[in-house]
Amino acid sequence: MILDCAIIGGGPAGLTAGLYTTRGGLENVVMFEKGMPGGQITQSSEIENYPGVTGEISGMDLMMPWPEQCQKFGLKHEMVEVKRISKDGDIFKIHKEDGSISQAHSVIVCTGSSPRRAGFAGEDELLGKGVSTCATCDGFFYKGKEVAVIGGGDTALEEALYLAKICSKVYLIHRRDSFRAAPNTVKRVENSENIELILNTTPEEVYGDNMGVVGIKVKNSDGEIRDIKAPGVFVFVGNDVNNQTLIQEDGSFLCDVSKQGDIIVDISMKTSVEGLFAAGDMRIAAPKQVVSAAGDGAVAALQAISYVDEKLN
Ligand SMILES: Cc1cc2nc3c(=O)[nH]c(=O)nc-3n(C[C@H](O)[C@H](O)[C@H](O)COP(=O)(O)OP(=O)(O)OC[C@H]3O[C@@H](n4cnc5c(N)ncnc54)[C@H](O)[C@@H]3O)c2cc1C
Known part of the structure; x- marks a missing residue:
């Protein structure tokens, strides 16, 4: 079976992309997430700037209902690490850590970014607590x-x-x-x-x-x-974009990236490759906020729906 859309990463961008693609009519949509859905905000003990959420709430509590909301509209979650995304003709191949491959007409990649650690004592233990x-x-x-x-x-x-x-x-x-x-x-x-x-x-x-x-x-x-x-x-000692899934066997990137490795997208979250979208912290000039990652996920999903509709009909 060829998926309508494969979503890589289950943080705020990936989950929102999952909500909008499934609710918008795409039928076979799988979100590939290597861990529990929710993304890096689940490490935060308190988030105060997600619109409409008042009172004290941890990142974990904020993200808790998101997967359930997506599943209601048919999003499937495969808990697996994606090693590589490639394109064969106009079909994308999702190469997974267990050696198996899924195929998809469109891909939204939302694997986020990782702020670098300075490496001093207590830094990891107190992350999100000061x-x-x-x-x-x-x-x-x-x-x-x-x-x-x-x-x-x-x-x-x-x-x-x-x-x-x-x-x-x-x-x-x-x-x-x-x-x-x-x-x-x-x-x-x-x-x-x-x-x-x-x-x-x-x-x-x-x-x-x-x-x-x-x-x-x-x-x-x-x-x-x-x-x-x-x-x-x-x-603030640097930030690594999680772009490894886009690196091909010959070391080149599947789509255009900036010097820093950010994925280059236009305002519709389209990359330089047709049918491939990027959303959230990994895209160029990302504000690196939950609300903007979610917004990107929605934009990418609406574009993926149009792309798949045009391709299949
Ligand atoms: C401690 C902390 C506090 C923060 N506080 C705030 C705040 O107060 N307000 C705010 O707006 N933002 C905050 N942020 C930033 C916010 O968390 C990010 O901007 C947001 O989570 C980005 O969402 P994303 O979906 O792009 O990526 P992420 O949240 O990073 O999600 C990416 C997901 O992809 C998965 N993934 C990565 N690679 C693979 C792979 N190869 N295969 C399968 N899955 C993969 C990861 O497991 C992860 O779940 C905070 C971040 C941290 C770390």
């Missing part, structure tokens, strides 16, 4: 409080400036003596009254209590340790 990789998501939790930012590139500096508008003070910790960011951004950071630059310094350990992060210990190039009391620690 350690964050997203100022738009979590900055507001620290309104009027002090926070630490780790990193020295454009993202770290832009996010430090964003946080400086909300927080009383931002400690910007960078392992080198100068920044790799655009000169104008560096100037704005240097001129900011509530950003303290801590250069030639690396994080040693973030520590907390049962309420979350309490502070972070950092070490400078002379070996001196400084203990910074800050309930929020933001890590």
